[in-house]
Amino acid sequence: MRIDRLRLFEVNLPLVHGFETSSHRKTGLTHLLVEATEADGRVGWGEIASPADPFYGPETTATAWTIAERYLVPAAVGATWETPEELESRWYRIRGHEFAKAGFSIAAWDLHARSAGLSLASSLGGTRTEVTAGVSLGIEPTVDELLTQVARQVDSGYSRVKLKIAPGWDVAPVRAVRAAYPELDLHVDANGAYADTDETASVMRSLDAQGLTMIEQPYAPRDFVAHARLQRTLSTPICLDESIVDVADLHTMLTLDAGRVLNIKVSRMGGLTAARRAHDIAQDAGVPVWCGGMHEFGVGRAANVAISSLPNFTLPSDVSGSDKYYARDVVVPPVLADQGVVQVPVSPGLGHVVDVDWVRQNATRILDTAAAAV
Template identity: 80%
Template sequence: MRIDRLRLFDVTLPLVHSFETSSHRKTGLNHLLVEATDADGRVGWGEIATPSDPYYGSETTHTAWSIAERYLVPAVLGTSWETPDELEASWGRIRGHEFAKAGFSIAGWDLYARSTGRSLSSQLGGTRTAVEAGVSLGIEPTVDELLAQVARQVDAGYKRVKLKIAPGWDVEPVSAVRAAHPGLDLHVDANGAYRESEESTAVMLALDGYGLTMIEQPFAPRDFVAHARLQAVIDTPVCLDESVVAIDDLHTMLALDAGRVLNIKVSRMGGLAAARTAHDVARDAGIPVWCGGMHEFGVGRAANVAISSLPNFTLPSDVSGSDKYYARDVIVPPVVATAGIVQVPTESGIGHEVDVDWVMQNASRTLDVSAAAG
């Protein structure tokens, strides 16, 4: 196969409900979409779901566009490849910039699956026809407003709710939600907002008493030792997210017992091939995994659904319906969750078509490069 044309779209969509984490509040999302066209005119789509600001990680929409334009487009355009793994090898010299790589990875996998007439799930080795979705809720102005949000999602059929926490917003909201929903699959995510101390350990020990499924990324991404020390004193599994960017990081987590659950994000790990490898390593180590999200538009969300169909994704994933985040998504049909369950598409590729006109209406800039143009 050979990709002869690449288009990038810098797209912004408003959120139906603002979302606050330990670092900031956002009312809309700005992601990059990648359209890859092969020599036979087939098209594959990918999404670079980078945050606009360097709070989750070091990448931003601005840096991703620069890396894509200067390095990834030249590496991919006109290169011959037989499998998506070979395509990903074309940018092997580029260090870091996993989000940018992931967008091209998804586009390549989508294109390849369409060329074989298979679904992306099938191409990746998925075994499920449906995946259980959970929802992620941000920090609200008051506990009562958080309780209203939780009730709304539970009424919509979601059986797992993740709460964002931060110093000063942790035990009280968790206690209130647990009291209102005693049997709810509940977990918390700090996005690395805490630093190891007697005070933070006391908070984690208090949270340990609420029957949480996991405490996700309480400490800084590189602090495996602090996570290991915490895991040694609490029963609740520690889940790592930002800490595991490469497979070597996963091996470090396992060696130190720094976590007993893994959040696999396609974007954070640089694409579908790396995400699948992480799934396999965790499976062999007896570590359950789930697919985290970055509030992806429909393209990235569809890729998340596909990877979540692999057998060791045994915990609900952040693949909730498009309507939870966007009034109108960029794909047709949108991702739909019914009673907290999302069906895995059986159509070729990601199983959705991109609404190019809607993409163009919401794009602030585009890049269009063909192999013939050099």
Template identity: 70%
Template structure:
């Protein structure tokens, strides 16, 4: 298979409800859509869902555009491949930039699945026809405002509520939600906002009383030892997110018992190929996994739904309906959740059409290798 044309579309969509984590608040998102066309005229779509700012990870939308334009585009055009994994070898020497790679890998998997005439879920080895969805709720101005958001999402039927926490916004909101809803699947995510000193570990032990499903990424990404120290004293499972970028990181987590749940974010791990391998390794060691999200547009969200159909994804994933985040998504039909459950598409590729007019209307910048080649002649 040969890729004959590549387009990059940087698109901005407003969020229906602003979202705050321990580092910043956002009211819109800029993501890069990767469009690959092969020599048979088929197209595959992927999404670079990197944040605009270097708070979650070192990558940003600007770095993703730079690396895509100057390194990945040329390598993808030059490659002759039969599987997505073979295409990935063309940029294997490029270190880091996992979000950027994930967009190209996702487009390759979509293109390959369409060429094979199978759904993306089937191509990945998925076994489920539907997946359970959870929602992630940001830091709100008041506890009452948070409780209102929790009520809204529970009424929509979602199976799990995740609360963002940070120093100064942790015990009170968590215990308020647990008190109001004693039986729901509840977990918290700190995005590495805490330090792993003894005093902080003692403080976080108070969260055991909330009977959480997990405490996600309390400490900095490379602090495996701190997470291990916490896990030895905490009854609640620690879940690692930012810490696990590669399979080597997952091996470290397992060896140190630094976490007992894994959040597999396709973008964070460099794409569907590595994410599937992480699922396989975690399952082999009895570690439950779930698919985390980066507020993806529909392209990335559809890929998340597909990988969440694999058997080891036993916990609700961040694959809530598009309408929770965007008034109008870039795919048709949008991802829809019914009573907190999303149907896994069975048609070839990601199972959705791209709303190309909406993409163009909201596009901030555009790269088209066909136009670039024409300009050179």
């Protein structure tokens, strides 16, 4: 297998509803789409879902474009490979930049699955035919507005809701949602916004009393010791997200008991190969996993659905329908949820067709190796 042409699209889509976390608010997303064309004309797609600003992690859309243009595109074009792992080995010397790598990894896996006539889920070893989806809700101006958003998602059939929290927006909104929905699968996500203090410990104990499925990433990404210390005081499992960039981080989490649930993000871990490996390690350790999201467009969302079909994804994943985020997605058909359940595609590759015309209409810049070669 050989990739003869690569195109990189920087695409902006507005969100149907603004989304606020502990660090910032966004009303639209700019992601990079990777189109890889093999020698026989077969096409695979990937998505680089890095945020525009360095608040979730150090990568941004701008840094991802630079790394892709200078290093990943030259490493991929013209390379001969049989498996996605073999192609990914061509950029092993690049430290970090997992989001950028993930986009090329997804494209390679899409090509690999299509060439074998397999769905991406089957190619990865997935066993599920459907995935239970959850939704993630941002910080709202008022508790009443948050309750309105929760009601909308529950009425749509979603059985798990994740609430973003931050200092000053934590116990009160969670208590209000729990009072309104006593049986709801509910968890919270701080995105590392809290300092390791006695005041934080008190907040976490109050949240611990709310019957949550998990408390996600309360402390900074590298502070495994603080997470381990907090976990010993709580009955609610701590879930790590930003802390787990590679499998070495996962081994640290397991050794220290710094978390008892793992959020696997394909983007954060550098692609589908690394995500599958993390799944296998967590499964062997008896740690349940779920797939987190970065408000991906349909390409990245379809990859998330595929990885979520693996057996140890036993908790609802952030693979809710595209229509929750975008009025019109970049794939046809869009990823849809019916009563909170997403069907795993069975057609080859990602199982969706990319609307290239729509991608081009919303692209703010395009890199095309074919044009560069002329």
